Amino acid sequence: MDIQYIKTLFSEKFGCEGIHYAAPGRINLIGEHTDYNGGFVFPGAVVQGIHAIIQPNGTHKVRAYAADLNSYGEFSIEDEKGPSEMHFRYVFGVAREMIAQGIAVEGFDTVFCGDVPLGAGMSSSAALESCFAFALNDMFWENRIDKMTLAKIGQATEHKYVGVNCGIMDQFASVHGRKNCLMRLDCQSGAFEYFPWEPKGYRLVLVNSCVKHELVGSPYNDRRRSCERVAAAIAKTKSGVETLRDCSWSDLERVRQEVGEEDYRRARYVLGEVDRVLAVSDALNRGDYETVGQQMYATHEGLSKDYEVSCEEIDFLVETAKNLAVTGCRIMGGGFGGCTINLVKDEHYAAFVQKIPSAYKAKFGIDCKIIDVEIGDGARRIE
Ligand code: GLA
Numbered sequence: 001m002d003i004q005y006i007k008t009l010f011s012e013k014f015g016c017e018g019i020h021y022a023a024p025g026r027i028n029l030i031g032e033h034t035d036y037n038g039g040f041v042f043p044g045a046v047v048q049g050i051h052a053i054i055q056p057n058g059t060h061k062v063r064a065y066a067a068d069l070n071s072y073g074e075f076s077i078e079d080e081k082g083p084s085e086m087h088f089r090y091v092f093g094v095a096r097e098m099i100a101q102g103i104a105v106e107g108f109d110t111v112f113c114g115d116v117p118l119g120a121g122m123s124s125s126a127a128l129e130s131c132f133a134f135a136l137n138d139m140f141w142e143n144r145i146d147k148m149t150l151a152k153i154g155q156a157t158e159h160k161y162v163g164v165n166c167g168i169m170d171q172f173a174s175v176h177g178r179k180n181c182l183m184r185l186d187c188q189s190g191a192f193e194y195f196p197w198e199p200k201g202y203r204l205v206l207v208n209s210c211v212k213h214e215l216v217g218s219p220y221n222d223r224r225r226s227c228e229r230v231a232a233a234i235a236k237t238k239s240g241v242e243t244l245r246d247c248s249w250s251d252l253e254r255v256r257q258e259v260g261e262e263d264y265r266r267a268r269y270v271l272g273e274v275d276r277v278l279a280v281s282d283a284l285n286r287g288d289y290e291t292v293g294q295q296m297y298a299t300h301e302g303l304s305k306d307y308e309v310s311c312e313e314i315d316f317l318v319e320t321a322k323n324l325a326v327t328g329c330r331i332m333g334g335g336f337g338g339c340t341i342n343l344v345k346d347e348h349y350a351a352f353v354q355k356i357p358s359a360y361k362a363k364f365g366i367d368c369k370i371i372d373v374e375i376g377d378g379a380r381r382i383e
Contacts, residue, residue, distance in 0.1 A: 001051060001113065001114075001115045003020070003051055005067070005113075006051060006052075006053055006067050006111045006112070006113050007020070007053055009053075009065065009067060009111045010053040010055075010109070010110075010111040013063075013065060013109070013111065014055065014057075014063070014109040016055060017055070018053035018054050018055040018109065018110070018111070019053070019054055019055060019135070019138075019139070019381065020051065020052075020053055020381070020382040020383075021051070021052050021054060021131055021132075021134060021135040021138070021379070021380070021381050021382065022049050022050065022051045022052070022131060022379070022380060022382055023049050023050055023126075023127045023128075023129075023130035023131035023134060023174050023175070023378065023379035023380075024045040024046050024047065024048065024049035024116075024127055024130075024173075024174055024177055024376050024377070024378065024379075025045070025046050025048050025049055025116035025122040025123045025124055025126070025127045025174070026043045026044065026045055026046060026122065026123045026126065026169075026170055026173035026174060026177070027043060027044055027046055027122065027204065027206065027332065027341060027373055027375075028041060028042060028043040028044075028169065028173075028332055028333065028341070029042040029043070029044070029182055029204075029280065029292070029296075029341070030042050030273075030276055030277050030280050030292075030295060030296060030299055030330075031043075031169075031184075031273060031276075031277040032273060032299060032303060032330075032331075032332070032333070032335075033167075033223060033227075033269070033270065033273065033303070033307060033309070033334075033335075034167075034187065034270060034273050034274055034277065035166075035167025035168050035169040035185075035187045036165070036166070036167035036187075036224050036227070036243075037167075037187075037227050037231075037243045037244040037245055037270045037274075038187055038188035038242065038243035038244065038245030038246070039187055039188070039243075039244070039245050039270065039273065039274040039277065040184060040185065040186055040187065040274060040277040040278065040281075041167075041169040041172075041184070041185050041187060041277070042182055042183070042184050042185075042195075042277055042280065042281075043169055043170075043172070043173035043182065043183060043185070044173065044177065044181065044182040044183065044197060044373075044375040045173055045174060045176075045177020045178070045375065045376050045377060045378050046116075046122065046373060046374065046375065046376055047374045047375075047376035048114075048115045048116045048117075048122065049114060049115070049116060049127045049131070049174075049376075050112055050113070050114040050116070050124070050127040050128045050131045051112065051113055051114065051131075051382075052110050052111070052112035052131050052132065052135060053110065053111050053112070054108050054109070054110045054132075054135050054139065055108060055109050055110075056106055056107065056108045056139055056140070057106075057107045057108055057109045058106065058107070059106070059107040060076050060077055060078050060106065060107045061074055061075070061076050061077075061107040062074065062075055062076075062077060062088075062091065062092070062095065062107055062108055062109075062110070063107075063108075063109045063110070064088055064091055064109075064110045064111075064112070065110070065111045065112075066085075066087045066088070066112060066113070067111055067112065067113040068113045068114060069087060071085060071087065071088075073085055073088045075088060075092055076107075077092070077095045077096065077099065077105060077106075077107060082096070082161065086162070087128070089161045089162060090125055090128045090129050090132070090157060090161070090162070091110070091128070091132050092161065093129070093156075093157030093158075093160065093161030093162070094129050094132040094133050094136065094153055094154065094157050095132070095136060096161070097153040097156045097157055097160075098133070098136050098137070098140075098141075098145075098153060101145065101149070101153070103136070103137075103140060103141050103145070104140060104141075105136050105140050106140065108136075108139070112128070112131070114127060114128070117208055117369070117371075119212035119337065119338060120206075120208045120333075120338045120339050121331075121332050121333020121334060121335070121337075121338030121339050122206070122332075122333065122338075122339065123170035123173070123174065123333070125158065125162070125170075126154055126170035126171045126173070126174045127174050129153070129154030129157050129158070129171060129174075130150065130151070130154050130171055130174035130175050130378075130379045131379060133150040133151075133153045133154055133171075133175070133379070134150060134175065134379035134380070134381075135381070137150060138381055147175045147176055147378075148172070148175075148190060150171075150175050150379070151168055151171035151172045151174075151175045151176070152168065152171070153171075154170075154171035154174070154175075155167070155168050155171050163218065163221075164218070164220060164221070165220070165221045165224050166220070166334075167187060168185075168187055169185065169187070172185055172192075173378075174378060174379060175378050175379050176192070176378050177375075177376060177377055177378030177379075178194055178375075178377060178378065179375060179376055179377050180196060180197055180198060180375050181194040181195060181196055181197055181375065182194075182195045182197045182375065183195065184277070184281055187245075188243070188245050195281075195284055197375055199289055199343075200287075201289075201345060201346050202289050202327060202343055202344065202345055202346065203343075203344055203346065203349060203372070203373070204341060204342065204343060204344075204372075204373035205341075205342045205344050205349070205352065205353070205370060205371070205372055205373060206332070206339040206340065206341055206342070206370070206371040206372075206373060207317050207321075207339060207340045207342060207356055207360075207368050207369070207370060207371075208338070208339045208368060208369040208370075208371060209313045209314055209317060209337055209338065209339065209340070209360075209366070209368055210366055210367065210368055210369060211311065211313045211337040211364075211366065212336065212337035212338060213311050213336045213337050219309070219335075219336065220334050220335075223266060223307065223309065226262065226263045226266040226267070227243075227244050227263075227266055227267060227270055228243075229259060229263050230244060230247070230252070230255065230259050230263050230264070230266070230267040231243050231244050231246070231247060231267075233255040233258050233259050234246075234247045234251045234252070234254070234255055237254070238251060244267055244270045244271060244274075245274060247267070247271065248271075249271060252264070252267055252268065252271060265305075265306040265307075266306065266307055268302075268306055269302040269303065269306035269307040270307075272298070272302055273299060273302060276295045276298060276299055279291065279295055280292050280295050283295070289327060289328075289343060290327060292327070292328055292343060293326075293327030293328025293329075293343045294328065295328070296327075296328030296329060296330045296341070296343060297318075297322070297328055297329065297330065299330045300318050300329065300330035300331055303330065303331055303335065304318075304331070307335075309331070309334070309335025309336060310331050310335060310336075311335075311336055311337055313337065313360075313364055313366070314331045314337065314338075314340060316359075316360065316363055316364070317329070317340045317356065317360065317368070318330065318331070318340055320355075320356060320359050320360070321340065321342055321352070321356070324348060324351060324352050324355055324356070325345070325348050326342050326343065326344050326345075326348065326352060327343040327344065327345055328342070328343035329341070329342045329343070339371070341373075353370050356368065356370070357370065
């Protein structure tokens with residue numbers, strides 16, 4: 001990414017120098033669609049992210065330039081409605097949510113750009129939210145807001161300004177990321193640990209299918225509602241149940257008739273995924289990457305068959321990976337396209353990156369993109 005380019009653009013447009021902030025996208029080793037169910041997730045920040053040059057302008061207006069999209073917008077942070085362009089709504093939403101927290105956010109000028117592929121399930125939107133949440137906290141509040149609250153500000157922006165009822169994983173990872181570490185977050189308690197990620201003899205590789213099936217309505221929000229219905233059914237006869245995390249396998253069996261087959265299968269996936277993250281944590285502590293890989297395939301099976309958030313192209317990439325002796329592979333992120341995440345043994349890497357693109361092209365006529373995962377730092381100010 002050409003940082004000098006956005007710095008120059010900033011001074012040309014606004015006649016001064018700005019401060020440089022950045023926040024990353026993320027990968028997730030395992031623990032998909034568990035965050036809003038109070039389960040565990042296992043993300044890490046990537047080196048790709050959003051970079052922004054920002055400077056307060058002493059008004060109540062934001063003047064923003066999205067360099068990649070060649071899009072300029074002006075909006076007031078005092079206005080309830082805000083801009084209609086989605087890339088500016090993230091910025092506006094973060095500013096509004098910070099004001100709601102009692103922070104005296106003022107207007108600012110900014111130029112931003114990014115290199116997280118859009119629609120790839122790598123959380124480009126969380127990167128944008130975290131970048132501005134971090135920056136506004138630094139510029140207007142001397143970093144008095146803690147990191148978890150910054151992540152929640154990004155999440156609230158998705159809920160209220162974008163309409164996606166996401167969990168906390170993406171914003172958490174973007175804010176807390178640490179170079180060469182994955183993080184296991186317990187989304188119920190908020191407790192998390194860093195796991196150094198230095199697999200000897202293996203590497204993580206993303207394959208971006210370059211498809212995104214935007215279905216009618218909001219399938220992500222629908223999945224979340226299914227899980228909430230099952231938890232509510234169980235809560236009728238068991239006290240202390242707030243999310244599926246509080247439910248056992250026998251609780252689920254008890255309400256199977258009542259909730260119906262579709263919601264039952266959604267919840268069955270989630271309960272299994274909570275168990276799989278714990279199995280992966282144990283396996284990582286032993287350096288047992290074969291088990292990690294098996295659990296990734298099991299996650300994919302659940303996401304594809306029970307949770308139904310995969311698609312033909314991604315299922316093909318997972319099958320092909322299996323045939324190429326890849327240790328573990330699954331769809332990553334919210335679903336319906338985007339990337340697979342692959343745990344690949346060093347000795348299989350060359351064949352993998354050569355054969356996957358040609359097989360995919362032959363089947364669908366689409367060029368996929370190989371992305372070697374590099375785990376980077378979270379949101380930060382760059383001096
Ligand atoms: C999206 C959401 C996250 C999480 C994942 C699925 O990335 O933003 O909160 O639910 O999907 O694991």
